[in-house]
Amino acid sequence: QVQLQESGPRLVKPSETLSLTCTVSGGSINSYYWNWMRQSPGKGLEWIGYIFYTGTTKYNPSLTSRVTISIDTSKSHFSLKISSMTAADTAVYFCARAPPDHTTSDDRYSAFDEWAQGALVTVSS
Amino acid sequence: DIVMTQSPESLAVSLGERATINCKSSQSILYASANKNYLAWYQQKPGQPPKLLIYWASSRESGVPARFSASGSGTDFTLTISSLQAEDLAVYYCQQYYNTPFTFGQGTRLEIK
Numbered sequence: 119q120v121q122l123q124e125s126g127p128r129l130v131k132p133s134e135t136l137s138l139t140c141t142v143s144g145g146s147i148n149s150y151y152w153n154w155m156r157q158s159p160g161k162g163l164e165w166i167g168y169i170f171y172t173g174t175t176k177y178n179p180s181l182t183s184r185v186t187i188s189i190d191t192s193k194s195h196f197s198l199k200i201s202s203m204t205a206a207d208t209a210v211y212f213c214a215r216a217p218p219d220h221t222t223s224d225d226r227y228s229a230f231d232e233w234a235q236g237a238l239v240t241v242s243s
Numbered sequence: 244d245i246v247m248t249q250s251p252e253s254l255a256v257s258l259g260e261r262a263t264i265n266c267k268s269s270q271s272i273l274y275a276s277a278n279k280n281y282l283a284w285y286q287q288k289p290g291q292p293p294k295l296l297i298y299w300a301s302s303r304e305s306g307v308p309a310r311f312s313a314s315g316s317g318t319d320f321t322l323t324i325s326s327l328q329a330e331d332l333a334v335y336y337c338q339q340y341y342n343t344p345f346t347f348g349q350g351t352r353l354e355i356k
Contacts, residue, residue, distance in 0.1 A: 163347040229283035233292035
């Protein structure tokens with residue numbers, strides 16, 4: 119049974135950079151898309167971006183200038199960095215897995231089938 | 244971006260009765276050559292992450308009770324709970340994974356009448 123667990127500071131100062139790591143256990147990090155989402159009362163569920171196990175990334179255009187997602191397959195974890203944090207970035211951050219969809223000829227995905235518990239990150243001085 | 248719109252925003256249903264939630268996408272999420280709709284339904288209970296219930300618009304995830312079913316194609320989709328149980332109290336979200344950025348509906352809060 120695969121499990122995902124977020125780690126990292128839960129309190130970030132305005133203008134600083136958020137750093138979160140998601141560790142994958144009980145299963146392989148290979149062959150999947152690894153995603154970050156966030157949820158706040160004001161904006162609902164928002165997809166931040168993904169990284170494929172090969173290192174290919176894709177980000178939400180609304181955040182792309184501030185977001186970096188990286189992966190370390192040898193440590194079975196992937197990470198999120200968001201720079202220039204503001205109060206509007208206060209949210210619960212989730213990491214989640216999406217299997218690739220092998221039934222099409224192009225690079226497509228399946229639904230998010232495994233999620234971490236979530237990490238409440240507050241931006242405050 | 245593909246906008247996902249759910250209705251209603253909240254729904255009160257008696258135990259044992261049917262609950263129906265609708266989801267509409269701003270453009271078709273049917274991948275015609277594969278005949279697959281890139282739509283999922285999730286259930287979220289307080290303090291928990293979303294849980295995948297349905298994928299490919301109508302395929303039930305392993306372990307999800309049979310009272311949960313879903314249908315639809317193109318731009319219009321429905322999640323149905325055939326006989327509401329107390330443990331079904333939650334917020335339900337639809338989500339498209341046809342294109343990035345992946346997007347979610349605003350959620351439907353299901354309450355017990």
